[in-house]
Amino acid sequence: MSEVQVTKSIDARGAYCPGPLMELVKGIKTAQVGDIVEVLSTDKGSAVDIPEWVNKMGHEIAYLENDGDEFKIAVKKAK
Template structure:
C-alpha cells in the first residue's frame, strides 16, 4: 500500500513539547476533511503525544516513523 499524498507538511524540528502538537492543532483547524498533515519533529515526546491526541480527537493516524534523528507523523483529518 502506498503512502497517501501529504496535503501540508509542518516542520516543527527544533520545537519541543508542546510545540509540535500545538503546530499540528493550528494546522488541522484550517485543513479540509480528508487532508493529510505531516509533522516533522525531533522531540521524542511527539511520537507518543501526537498519536494519543489524534485518537482522542477521532482523526486518523496515517503513519509514525523515525527518519534519521526525527519523526515523521501523518494525520488524516476526519471531521
C-alpha cells in the same frame, strides 16, 4: 507509506514539547476533512503525544515513521 498524498507538511524540528503538537493542531484546524497533515519533529514526547491527541480527537494516523532522532507523523483529518 509514501503513497499517502500529504496536503500540508509542517516542519517543527527543533521545537520543544508541546510545540510540534501545537503546530499540528493549528494545521488540522485549518485543513479540510480528508486532508493529510504531516508534521516533522525531533521531540520524543510528541511521538507519543501526537497519536494520543489524534485518537482522542477522532482523527487518523496515516503513518508514523522515525529516522534516528527525527519523527515524521501524518494525520488524516476525519471530521
